[in-house]
Amino acid sequence: MSAGPGEPGPTGTAPSPTWCVLGRSDGGRTALVMLDAEGAPLRSEYAAPEGLAALVGRVERESSPRWVLSDAAAWCPRLLSAGVTLQRCHDLRLVHRILRHSELVRDPAPLRAATAWDTPLDPHEPVRDTGATLFDLDAAPSRSGAVPSDLEETLAEFARQRTAIDGAQDPARLRLLVAAESAGALIAAELQAAGIPWDVAEHDRILSAALGPRPSPGTPPRRMVETGAEVREALGDPLVPLDSAPKLLRALHRAGIDVASTSQWELKEHQHPAIAPLLQYKKMSRLLTANGWTWLDEWVHEGRYRPLYVPGGVVTGRWASSGGGALQIPRQLRPALRADPGWLLVSADVSQLEPRVLAAMSGDRAMIAAGAGRDLYSGIVEAGVVSTRQEAKIGVLGALYGGTTGDSGRVVPRLRQTFPDAMRLVDDAAATGERSGTVTTWLGRSSPAPDEEWIRAQRAAHQVDAPAGARERARRAARDRGRFTRNFVVQGTAAEWALSWMAALRLRLAGFPAVPEPEAAAPSGPVFSRRAHLAFFLHDEVIVHAPAEQAEAAAAAIRDSADAAGRLLFPGSPIDFPLDLTISERSAQT
DNA sequence: TACCGTTGCGCG
DNA sequence: AAAGCGCGCAACGGTA
Numbered sequence: 330m331s332a333g334p335g336e337p338g339p340t341g342t343a344p345s346p347t348w349c350v351l352g353r354s355d356g357g358r359t360a361l362v363m364l365d366a367e368g369a370p371l372r373s374e375y376a377a378p379e380g381l382a383a384l385v386g387r388v389e390r391e392s393s394p395r396w397v398l399s400d401a402a403a404w405c406p407r408l409l410s411a412g413v414t415l416q417r418c419h420d421l422r423l424v425h426r427i428l429r430h431s432e433l434v435r436d437p438a439p440l441r442a443a444t445a446w447d448t449p450l451d452p453h454e455p456v457r458d459t460g461a462t463l464f465d466l467d468a469a470p471s472r473s474g475a476v477p478s479d480l481e482e483t484l485a486e487f488a489r490q491r492t493a494i495d496g497a498q499d500p501a502r503l504r505l506l507v508a509a510e511s512a513g514a515l516i517a518a519e520l521q522a523a524g525i526p527w528d529v530a531e532h533d534r535i536l537s538a539a540l541g542p543r544p545s546p547g548t549p550p551r552r553m554v555e556t557g558a559e560v561r562e563a564l565g566d567p568l569v570p571l572d573s574a575p576k577l578l579r580a581l582h583r584a585g586i587d588v589a590s591t592s593q594w595e596l597k598e599h600q601h602p603a604i605a606p607l608l609q610y611k612k613m614s615r616l617l618t619a620n621g622w623t624w625l626d627e628w629v630h631e632g633r634y635r636p637l638y639v640p641g642g643v644v645t646g647r648w649a650s651s652g653g654g655a656l657q658i659p660r661q662l663r664p665a666l667r668a669d670p671g672w673l674l675v676s677a678d679v680s681q682l683e684p685r686v687l688a689a690m691s692g693d694r695a696m697i698a699a700g701a702g703r704d705l706y707s708g709i710v711e712a713g714v715v716s717t718r719q720e721a722k723i724g725v726l727g728a729l730y731g732g733t734t735g736d737s738g739r740v741v742p743r744l745r746q747t748f749p750d751a752m753r754l755v756d757d758a759a760a761t762g763e764r765s766g767t768v769t770t771w772l773g774r775s776s777p778a779p780d781e782e783w784i785r786a787q788r789a790a791h792q793v794d795a796p797a798g799a800r801e802r803a804r805r806a807a808r809d810r811g812r813f814t815r816n817f818v819v820q821g822t823a824a825e826w827a828l829s830w831m832a833a834l835r836l837r838l839a840g841f842p843a844v845p846e847p848e849a850a851a852p853s854g855p856v857f858s859r860r861a862h863l864a865f866f867l868h869d870e871v872i873v874h875a876p877a878e879q880a881e882a883a884a885a886a887i888r889d890s891a892d893a894a895g896r897l898l899f900p901g902s903p904i905d906f907p908l909d910l911t912i913s914e915r916s917a918q919t
Numbered sequence: 920t921a922c923c924g925t926t927g928c929g930c931g
Numbered sequence: 932a933a934a935g936c937g938c939g940c941a942a943c944g945g946t947a
Contacts, residue, residue, distance in 0.1 A: 572943075573944085575926090575943085575944080588932090590926080590927085591926085592926085592933080594932070595933085611928085614942095615928060615941090618942070619929065619940070620929090643937060643938060645936090645937065647937065648938095649939075650939075652939095653940090654929075654930085654940055654941095655930095655939090656939075657930045657939060657940075658930075682931090683936095727934080727935065729935085731936075732934055732935040733934075734934045735934040737935070738935095812935065815935095816935085816936040816937075817936085817937090867930075
């Protein structure tokens with residue numbers, strides 16, 4: 330494929346482009362290069378910075394091509410702030426990172442040589458906080474550590490990626506992965522633009538109830554002071570600094586509490602009057618430092634919490650986030666997630682996503698049957714494998730994570746008998762990892778190769794004269810890696826399912842009719858104040874913020890999308906993905 | 920003053 | 932020291 334941006338398009342009725350490549354051109358302009366399905370150029374258009382969003386919006390309305398973007402995270406904010414959303418894209422930065430490692434790609438050498446595209450996203454890069462205003466006059470993305478965005482390089486990389494995908498072992502799967510990953514890039518940009526509707530007053534109520542009223546800056550809240558005093562009283566030491574683990578540990582020892590660390594899990598095992606208030610104090614301290622009033626001031630503005638989502642930020646393909654710990658919002662604060670007046674939150678999470686994904690991947694009939702139409706763990710109990718749901722859960726998690734001791738170590742062998750196909754899949758993945766091999770998800774994302782230090786240690790341990798210590802360390806490192814690859818195939822495939830779910834949902838919601846503009850314009854801006862939209866995503870859970878009259882339809886869209894994702898990844902499989910779904914003003918009851 | 924490793928804990 | 936995967940973040944305490 331070679332595209333000359335200046336080539337004239339055919340006269341008469343222009344054929345509809347399949348792709349539209351955005352790239353920085355000369356004179357500060359941006360080029361839009363339309364390509365047909367084979368990647369041959371049809372025609373080009375150019376936009377000055379101030380006209381870019383309008384032109385992209387027009388092309389999107391006229392022919393909704395798949396947009397080829399060097400980096401959606403860099404291009405989307407300016408488009409979104411101008412009210413332009415894209416239906417579909419191909420994110421070169423994210424796709425490059427998948428393809429250069431994927432075992433399905435037969436010849437990754439050209440991609441690996443294009444090192445400029447291997448720039449990881451720095452999650453602390455601030456451009457998306459300020460970009461829309463600072464760079465308004467700039468036609469192209471601009472941020473440090475960015476991948477190339479000029480037209481020539483963009484077209485060249487797109488050609489490399491198409492060649493890699495077309496020649497891959499299973500192009501159809503890889504195309505699903507590329508589409509899902511790219512949809513994720515659009516969704517992440519839109520989630521940040523929309524923000525999570527956040528009730529500051531409710532958050533403050535929760536904090537005050539737990540900690541006492543908001544103190545003046547620099548002083549601890551009243552209930553923490555009181556509880557801290559109880560701890561020091563019980564320890565008989567009025568000066569223990571409770572926030573310093575080493576000093577607290579020594580004070581615990583002096584009081585005769587024999588613990589190896591100050592972690593709550595260990596403290597719980599001991600009987601001493603200081604334990605209960607100390608555990609309470611730790612809870613309060615965590616809430617204050619992680620999500621206290623300072624967090625509220627820093628992260629919530631105009632009723633919206635806007636974290637930065639980082640698609641592909643985790644090796645397995647899960648998203649990471651940056652900014653206020655979006656993926657770690659404590660359940661305690663969920664009631665602060667609150668719909669705008671006249672709107673509702675539709676929250677849905679998938680029950681036992683990872684074991685279901687494993688059942689589908691391995692085609693394990695018994696495991697699929699155990700989860701059919703019900704709670705998977707209860708199904709395992711009813712199959713007679715274990716006697717309680719808790720045991721079933723611990724056993725399944727042990728299977729997914731590689732547990733060998735305790736309860737999970739006892740239950741896993743029984744699961745191996747009952748669900749041989751599922752267990753073989755994860756056991757094989759672990760064995761491959763221990764042998765330094767690479768494993769691959771259902772759609773084609775491969776685990777990273779072990780690092781040099783790991784390989785060196787394994788090689789050294791296999792020498793005849795290897796010291797016992799080195800041998801044991803190498804064994805442990807091998808088992809560690811085995812647990813990683815064991816989990817990689819499941820966690821990674823679950824991430825692919827979740828992306829497919831959201832991608833389907835996003836397109837359905839985009840088709841909802843616009844509702845009348847509210848009297849006071851919503852703070853999330855025109856794009857997201859007119860119809861139901863995604864507001865939150867957390868691995869196996871979505872929250873849609875919807876006008877009240879669209880809530881039921883949004884709930885149906887969420888369910889339909891989950892079914893669609895299951896059929897897309899596992900066509901013909903009887904596996905189902907049941908949801909827990911609620912519609913309410915708040916995302917959780919107080 | 921800036922940076923770094925460790926500890927501890929929140930989420931799935 | 933959470934039995935076993937993946938993360939982000941704040942605080943401490945030491946070092947440059």
